[in-house]
Amino acid sequence: MSQPMPRQKAPDLTVALVDGADWSLDAQTPKAFTLIVVYRGFHCGICKTYLQELETLSEAFFSEGVEILAVSADPKERAEKAISEWDVKSFPIGYDLSFETAADWGLYASAARKEAETPRFFEPGLFLVDAQGLLYFTSVQNMPFARPALQDVLAWVPKVIANSIPARGELDVSELSKANA
Numbered sequence: 001m002s003q004p005m006p007r008q009k010a011p012d013l014t015v016a017l018v019d020g021a022d023w024s025l026d027a028q029t030p031k032a033f034t035l036i037v038v039y040r041g042f043h044c045g046i047c048k049t050y051l052q053e054l055e056t057l058s059e060a061f062f063s064e065g066v067e068i069l070a071v072s073a074d075p076k077e078r079a080e081k082a083i084s085e086w087d088v089k090s091f092p093i094g095y096d097l098s099f100e101t102a103a104d105w106g107l108y109a110s111a112a113r114k115e116a117e118t119p120r121f122f123e124p125g126l127f128l129v130d131a132q133g134l135l136y137f138t139s140v141q142n143m144p145f146a147r148p149a150l151q152d153v154l155a156w157v158p159k160v161i162a163n164s165i166p167a168r169g170e171l172d173v174s175e176l177s178k179a180n181a
Contacts, residue, residue: 003106004138006167011104011130015071015094018079023069023092030131031065032161035153038071038097038125042078042085043117046144047124051088053150058090064157066128073097073121084107097122108142128153136160136167 004011010022012024013036028034037054054061061068071094072079079095082088099120102109108123125143126148128137141146159165 002103004104004135005137005170005172006138007170008135009133010127010135011101013071013101013105015069015101016076016096017092018076018083019092019096021092023094024062025129026133028067028129030067032131032157033066033136034129035061035066035068036071036125036127036129037068037107038102038105038127039082040110040120040124041072041074041118041121042082043114043121044144046147047072048082048086050124050147050150051082055088056088057150057154060154061157064154065161066154068092069094071095071097073102074118077116106138106140108140126153127163130167134167138169167180 010025015023017023025034026079039051041047054070056067064166068091070091074082074095076095079093083093097168099109105125107125110121110123112119124143124144124147125140127135130136140145
């Protein structure tokens with residue numbers, strides 16, 4: 001599994017949106033960041049709560065110059081149900097995230113254990129990509145719980161901007177271990 005590196009160009013991301021448009025990371029022009037939230041799918045109650053919280057914070061994120069995308073491997077019909085039943089309407093929802101793209105972003109994949117789940121889906125990920133298209137922050141889980149607190153992410157955005165705090169984790173551990181061998 002590859003791992004995208006902070007301070008490097010973010011992996012390509014182009015997805016279909018429920019509203020019929022296509023969304024491409026390369027086409028985004030945020031004032032500060034693009035926030036990408038990968039959710040497990042309509043079957044996930046924790047995802048529902050997380051995206052509903054993001055909905056309540058979306059205006060505050062927008063006012064800080066952060067654009068938002070939520071995306072899953074769900075087919076269009078399940079993504080539409082998430083929007084309508086979860087009442088999430090302030091940011092675009094993408095669907096059919098591909099396995100190739102998920103691998104490029106370092107996401108974990110799981111197989112369904114219940115009939116209500118999509119046969120294969122991706123575990124949660126949260127990413128901030130800066131206005132230049134460089135990866136700034138990444139959090140990838142292999143379980144549905146213990147996600148970054150959205151309020152914390154929101155609170156740090158103005159501090160990061162005001163203090164020009166660079167992304168951390170920019171060193172390649174495998175290269176460092178070779179150098180120290």
